Amino acid sequence: MSMISLRHIYKYYDSKFQRTFVLKDIDLEIQEGEFVTIMGPSGAGKSTLLNIVGMLDEPSEGEYFFIDQHVTKLSEKKKVEFHRNYVGFIFQAFHLIDELTVYENIETPLVYKGMKVSDRKSVVADMLDRFNMVAKKDLFPAQLSGGQQQLVAIARAIAGKPKLLLADEPTGNLHSDQGKQIMELLKNLNGEGITIIQVTHNEEFAKYGSRIIRLADGLISSDSKTK
C-alpha cells in the first residue's frame, strides 16, 4: 500500500472565457520512505502539486488517498488534524515568524497540536541539540544567516514527528555550501524513515532524491529512479 496515491488529479482556475489548467490528470504513487524530487520549469505546477499533497490546497478534480484516507472527502477539521500530525513544511523563504525566537518558532506547531508545556520543552530541547543550535535558541530570525534560518525551519517542520516532509525549493535562497548542508540533512532525515518530497531547480540537489519526477505544463513528463 502506498503512502500517497493521486488519481486523475486536475487543478484549474476558471476565468471569464477560459479555463486555465495548472495540473492535468496527474496519477502518482509514492511509497513510505521515498525521497522524491519534483522538477520542472516555472509554472509547471510543482508547488501546486506539493500544496495538494500537503493538504493546503484542494484539487479541482480527482482523488487523493493519504495512508488509506480519502483526503478529498475529509472534513476541514479532519484535514487540519491530518496535516498537523503527518505533514511538515519547509519553504524557500523559510517563513519563520519574525517576532518569535528560535525556540518559540520551533515550538509553534507543538502549541497548535495542543502538546503539554513539559513535553514541548523536551521536544524543542531535542531539536536544538540535534541541530547544534542550543546557543542560538533565544535569537530572533533576523539575527541568523539564511542557512541557519532554514535549519530552524526544518527543526520546526520535524518537531511534530511528521511522516511526510514537504520542501518547496528549500535551497533556493541559500549559498551552494549551505544548500549542500541542508540537502545532507534532508537525506539523513530520509534515512531515519521520513518520506520527503522536494521541489527544486537544482539538478545537483535533485540527485539527493531516490526518484525524480519532471513536470511540464501540468503533466508528468518523466518519472525515473536515480542511479
Next chain:
Amino acid sequence: MILHNLKLTFRNLLKNKLYTTLIIGGFSIGFAAFILIGLFYFTEKNVNSGFSNHRQIYRLYDVKKNSCNINYTLNSVLATDYPEIKNTCPMEYYGNFVLTAKDEQATTSTEVGNIISTNNNFFDIFSVDIVEKLSTMPFDGKESLVITESVAKRLFKNKNAIGQTLDIGNTYFTKSGKISAIIKNLPENSSFKAEVILNSDNENFRMSKYCKKDNDCYNLTNHYIQLNEGTDDKNFTSRLNSTINLNQFEVGQLGLQKLDDIYLSSLALQESHNKGSARLLNIFLAIAVLILLLSSINYLNYTVSMQYAKLKTIGINKTNGADWRQLIAYSFTEVSLGTVISVILSFIIAFLLLPYSEILFGKAIHIEMSLISNLLPVLGTAILFVILLNSLAPFYLLSRFKVTDFLSGIRKRNGRQIGKQAMLTFQLATSIALVASVLCVFKQLNFVKNADLGFDKESMVRIDVPYTFKKQDALRQEINKLPFVSKSAFSNGCPGHISMRMGTNTGSNDFIVSIITIGDKYLETMGIHLINGREFLKSDVNKACYLNEAAVKRYGFESIKGQRFNNGKDGGYEIIGVTNDFHISSFYNAIEPVVLIYNPDVATSILSVKLMPGNIGQFIDKIKKVWKEFLPYETMSFTFYDEQFQAMYNKDDRMAKSITFFSLVAIILTCMGILAQIFLISLYRTKEIGIRKVNGAKLTEILTLLNKDFIINVFIAFVVATPIAFYAMNRWLQSFAFKTELNWWVFAIAGLIAMLIVMVTVSWQSWRAATRNPVEALRYE
C-alpha cells in the same frame, strides 16, 4: 496557547512603537473622555438618589401658576386626610443670601449658605442620619433648630453643641434658636442643600409671606410628600385634585413632581433648587458618543491594517497546523490586548483628570458606589462593542484568506478602500462641525456680553442698601461729592434684578409687567433716554410713571396721552413718558415691558452709581469709606452692571469651555487617525513611490499624489458637516431672543482649520516618504 498569543501580540505592538503609541494613546484619550462624560452624566442623573426613599418622594406644585410655593396650611390637610401619603413635610429654603450663625459662648461665627425650615417629618422622609439629639424627635420645641456635623465642627470645634443657643442673622433679620439635634451632612449630590434646619412649626421661622389686598396673609412653602409604596401617583393626583378645596389654598391645580425629576426638569417653578440642564446633558452625551466613535474608528483602522500586515504570520501558522479557531483566537487576543491596555490607561487618565471635573463640567464629580454601578455596565458595553467591532476585521479577513495565495506570494490589497475613506471623512466632518459649533457659541457669547443693553452698563456700580437704612438722601449726597462719581440714583429693582412683577389685569390682553420704582435722576444716571413725555415733578411722587416702548406696544397705545397704569395701588399712575427699550434679563428673553414708577420714598434698596474712567478699585474703596460712616456694621455688597449681566451666561460659558475641551480631544483623535493612515499609506506605497521616482517623478508630484486624497476628504467632510453644524447651531441660537447671525465665514474658518491640520499632519509623513532614496525603497520585495 494563550501565552503564546500574548507573547506574539506584545512583540508586535513593540515593533511599531510610533504607530502603537498613536493608536493606543489615542484610544486611551478618547475613552478617558468617554469615562469622564459618563461620570458627569450619571452624577447629573443621580441627583437626589442619595435619599433612600427617593422613589416615593414627590413635591407638590401648582400646575396653573407654575409654582411650587403653596400655602403652608395645606400641609396639615395632606398629613391628616390622605392615607396614601405616608409622610409629608413643608420645606422653605433661604439660600439667596448668606447667613451668619453666631454662638454667643464660643463667640465664633461661620457663614452658612443654606438654611431650610421644615418640621420633624423631614428627617423621616429624607432618611436623615441623626448623630445626637436632645429628646425623641430632632426638633424639641418651637424654638429649636438642627445643624449638620460640619457646621457644629466649624462653630464649636470639639465642644458639645447640643443645647447651645444660636443666633442667625443678616442685614434683613435675626433669629435665634436652641440646637436640639446634630445630623450627618445631607447627600452632596442633591437638588437642595441644608446646613441649618429651622422648625417651621414656629411662625417666626417661616419667611415668605403672601398678602392679599385686605391684609389677609399666609405663608408659602414647598410641600414634600412620601407616598406609600405601590401608590399610583397619577391616580393619587387626580383624587387629590377632586377632593381637596383648591380655592381654600389659592391653588389652581395640583401636580406631583418626582424628587428624582426636580433637578433636570424643564418646569420653571420659581424655586430655589439647584437645577441642571437636560439639554446640556444631551449635548454631552452626543459628544461622548462621537468621541467614542472617533477613537473606535482609529482603532478599527489600526486593526484592519495590522491584520493585512499579519497575513504572513497567519499563513505560516496555518502551514504549521493551526486551525481556524486557533487563528481567530490569535487575532482576538491581539485586538483585545490593545483595547485592554488602552482602557487601563484611560482609567488612569480619567482618574487623574477627576479633580479638574469642576473646571470641565462646572460641577465636581465625586466617585460613589451608585455612580460606579451605573457606569460600569455602560463602559462594559462600550468596551465589548469596540472589541467586537475590531474582531470583525480579522473574521472577515480570515474567512477570505487563502493559504495558497500567501504561499505563491500574492499580496492582495483592495485598491480604493472606501470604508477607510468614509471613516476618515466622518472624523473630519465631526471635527469641522465641532469647530464650527465652538466658533458659533463663542460668537454668540461675545455678542450677548458686549451688546448694547439699552442702558449705560460701563463703570456702573449697583450697591445694595439694607431696607432698615433710612438716610438714603444723605448717603447719596456724600457719594455724589466724590470726585470720580458722575451721577447716582436710587431705585427698587433694577435691570438684572427685578423685585416686583405684576399682571396688568387688562382682560384678554393680560400680560406681566416688571416694575422698577425709581428715585430722582434715575434715567440720567442709567443712561436711559426719555423718548417723549416730560420729566418727573415733585408733585408726581407716587402718582406718575414711565413706560418703556415695549410696554406701550404691548398695551397697544397709539399715544400715551391720558393713559394710566391701573395697577399697584388704587387709582393707578398717570403715564407721562416713554423710555427706550432696555434689557432687564438675559438675552434668552425678549425685551420685557417695564413700568418705571416715580416714588423716591420707596426707591431705597438699590443705589446705582456711575463712575468716571480711572482706577475702579480705588474708587470702590473710597465709596466703602463713605458707606462705613453711615453703616459701620454692614459690609457693602455691590456688583457692576456689566458683570451682573455677564454672570447670567455662566452656564453658557461653562458649556462653551467644556465643548471646546472635548472638541480639542476630537480634533486630536482625528489627527492621530490621519497620522496613522498616512503612515500606513506611505508604507504600502513605498514601492510605488520608488518606481515613480526612478521614472523621474518630482518631489512635488509625489507630495501631491500622497496628499490629494486627504484634501478631497476635507472637502467632502466640509460639505457634510456644514449643514449639520448649521442646523444644530440654529437650534441652539433659537433659545436666545437676541442672537448673532450665523455667518458663512464661521463655517469657512472651521473648514480651513481642518484643512490646515490635515495638511500639517499629512505633509510631515509624506515628505519623509517622498524624500527617501528610491533604490532603498525598491530593494525590499
